[in-house]
Amino acid sequence: MSKKALSKEEILHLSHLAKLHLTDEEIEKYRVQLGETIEYVKNLDELDTKDVAPTNSVVDLKNVTYEDGKESTQSLTREEALSNTKKSKDGEFVVERIMQ
Amino acid sequence: MELYGKTLTQLKKLIDAKDVKAEEVRDYFLKRIGAYNGKINAYLTVNKEGEARAGGILGGVPLAVKDNFCTKGMRTTASSKVLDSFIPPYESTVTKRLKKANAFILGKTNMDAWAHGSSTETSDYGPTHNPWDLSRSPGGSSGGSSAAVSAYLAPAGIGSETAGSIRQPASWSGVVGLKPTYGRVPRYGVIAMGSSLDCPGPLTLDVEDAALLLSVIAGKDELDATSSPVAPVPYLEEMKKKKAYTIGISEDYFEGLDPDVASALEKSIEVFKKLGFKTKKIKLLSPQYAISVYTIIQRAEVSSNLARYDGIRYGAGRQAFGQEAKRRIMLGAYTLSYGYYDAFYKKAQKVRTLIINDFKRAFEEVDFIIGTPTPITALKLGEFEKYPFFGELMDKFNEPGAMAGIPAISLPVGLDRNGLPIGMQLMGNYFREADILNASYQFEKETDYFGVIKKGIANYKDLS
Numbered sequence: 243m244s245k246k247a248l249s250k251e252e253i254l255h256l257s258h259l260a261k262l263h264l265t266d267e268e269i270e271k272y273r274v275q276l277g278e279t280i281e282y283v284k285n286l287d288e289l290d291t292k293d294v295a296p297t298n299s300v301v302d303l304k305n306v307t308y309e310d311g312k313e314s315t316q317s318l319t320r321e322e323a324l325s326n327t328k329k330s331k332d333g334e335f336v337v338e339r340i341m342q
Numbered sequence: 343m344e345l346y347g348k349t350l351t352q353l354k355k356l357i358d359a360k361d362v363k364a365e366e367v368r369d370y371f372l373k374r375i376g377a378y379n380g381k382i383n384a385y386l387t388v389n390k391e392g393e394a395r396a397g398g399i400l401g402g403v404p405l406a407v408k409d410n411f412c413t414k415g416m417r418t419t420a421s422s423k424v425l426d427s428f429i430p431p432y433e434s435t436v437t438k439r440l441k442k443a444n445a446f447i448l449g450k451t452n453m454d455a456w457a458h459g460s461s462t463e464t465s466d467y468g469p470t471h472n473p474w475d476l477s478r479s480p481g482g483s484s485g486g487s488s489a490a491v492s493a494y495l496a497p498a499g500i501g502s503e504t505a506g507s508i509r510q511p512a513s514w515s516g517v518v519g520l521k522p523t524y525g526r527v528p529r530y531g532v533i534a535m536g537s538s539l540d541c542p543g544p545l546t547l548d549v550e551d552a553a554l555l556l557s558v559i560a561g562k563d564e565l566d567a568t569s570s571p572v573a574p575v576p577y578l579e580e581m582k583k584k585k586a587y588t589i590g591i592s593e594d595y596f597e598g599l600d601p602d603v604a605s606a607l608e609k610s611i612e613v614f615k616k617l618g619f620k621t622k623k624i625k626l627l628s629p630q631y632a633i634s635v636y637t638i639i640q641r642a643e644v645s646s647n648l649a650r651y652d653g654i655r656y657g658a659g660r661q662a663f664g665q666e667a668k669r670r671i672m673l674g675a676y677t678l679s680y681g682y683y684d685a686f687y688k689k690a691q692k693v694r695t696l697i698i699n700d701f702k703r704a705f706e707e708v709d710f711i712i713g714t715p716t717p718i719t720a721l722k723l724g725e726f727e728k729y730p731f732f733g734e735l736m737d738k739f740n741e742p743g744a745m746a747g748i749p750a751i752s753l754p755v756g757l758d759r760n761g762l763p764i765g766m767q768l769m770g771n772y773f774r775e776a777d778i779l780n781a782s783y784q785f786e787k788e789t790d791y792f793g794v795i796k797k798g799i800a801n802y803k804d805l806s
Contacts, residue, residue: 253672260645260675261652261660262668276673279731283634283686286693296691297698299538299568300747301525306567316565322431326656337654 364402398444434531451486481511506740513765524747590708645674
């Protein structure tokens with residue numbers, strides 16, 4: 243086992259954040275693979291970025307807005323919006339109960 | 343009427359002149375797809391019933407479109423089982439513009455699932471086979487589109503690139519691939535991978551077709567706030583003016599190349615010199631850093647973009663994600679999570695600034711930077727799976743330009759000792775697509791790509 247590997251707890255924490263259910267086999271595999279990748283990208287520490295501003299976007303645009311009064315051309319009918327769901331009822335999406 | 347091997351532009355002229363009907367051209371390609379797609383697996387969905395209309399800028403010509411562009415009423419999967427049954431209720435801006443120009447969408451092409459990969463092997467529908475050697479990968483992620491064009495199962499294709507996904511498959515499949523400036527072509531309706539990186543672009547048989555397609559799909563879109571208001575130029579006209587440019591050569595972009603690739607690049611540089619171009623040695627930041635910046639930022643954007651797939655409104659649930667998507671989501675969640683954000687994500691964004699400044703400095707001295715999209719020619723299918731990080735390493739010459747958002751083109755420049763196509767790339771400054779096309783057009787006139795594109799088509803004989 244590589245020393246760089248993440249712990250099982252870290253993997254479980256990440257899978258919880260990402261809402262992914264992993265098998266035991268996947269957990270073991272990702273511990274090593276993610277650890278290797280994280281180790282690789284640490285080469286960025288060789289570069290001094292103390293006075294460098296981060297780039298969020300390469301396009302030089304600010305506050306892109308619609309003109310006032312312009313109507314949206316992009317809306318779906320109820321039928322279109324529901325056309326790809328597997329579970330709908332009375333014209334609405336069916337979701338899992340979140341409060342028990 | 344002989345259609346075999348004709349470019350998009352040539353087919354359009356034949357339809358315009360009523361020498362052939364748009365439906366006949368459509369049926370010609372549907373027949374080829376029927377005969378050859380079983381071996382190559384370039385198309386996931388074939389549009390057998392649609393109407394081909396003559397007239398307009400594209401005159402009814404057929405096109406292959408990567409399966410991450412939402413096409414209203416036509417299944418769109420991004421090659422993932424999560425979207426196996428997804429029929430988009432809306433149209434991407436790129437396909438909307440193509441349809442408005444009277445292109446006929448022949449079908450949707452295979453890709454790495456969610457565009458995660460450089461070989462099409464992460465597709466949930468099986469890999470695409472390289473038309474030059476069916477035991478090899480066509481490259482990826484736009485490998486279905488590049489293979490379709492290479493085997494003449496379409497006269498041209500549309501792909502998308504996050505970092506190399508147009509240039510690398512163009513190189514391995516032996517066709518022309520143009521990655522425009524980020525924001526030049528709208529992303530609206532493209533299934534998102536890395537939103538600060540994704541770029542639609544054409545894969546074609548020649549430079550003129552690339553210019554023609556770019557002129558149709560480029561330009562501001564109010565549905566994509568990151569699309570640029572900079573006006574597109576008349577690419578087809580600009581392309582044909584005889585100009586001389588200065589090409590920059592950076593040693594770091596010639597390291598670790600297969601000897602056949604290296605000598606093909608040397609030969610290409612000689613061609614440019616013969617055309618009256620100047621060359622100049624320059625020093626760029628090592629691509630090694632762009633690999634890391636790309637890995638961090640792309641995984642972060644993937645984890646955010648794929649968060650929407652909950653199986654409620656459309657598609658299957660998160661259990662349907664494949665291995666590569668899961669691995670990327672997990673790493674993105676890691677670099678964005680509390681305690682690691684500054685060390686990874688923010689650090690990568692800062693180095694991204696260094697990469698941008700580095701290119702800006704270089705483009706004060708030179709017009710283009712020359713290199714290859716990929717240090718080796720097409721690998722055997724199955725090679726990528728052995729190394730989880732391999733795609734990133736293979737795309738190391740594409741990642742710096744992708745992170746900066748600059749345009750680039752991949753052109754075929756010969757065959758290696760195994761008879762596989764070799765690609766050369768020119769990277770240019772922001773919104774300098776017209777100059778890239780101009781230089782490429784001159785190169786094409788001088789070399790005809792050393793016969794590579796014609797040989798690729800000849801591997802799949804005419805059926806008419």
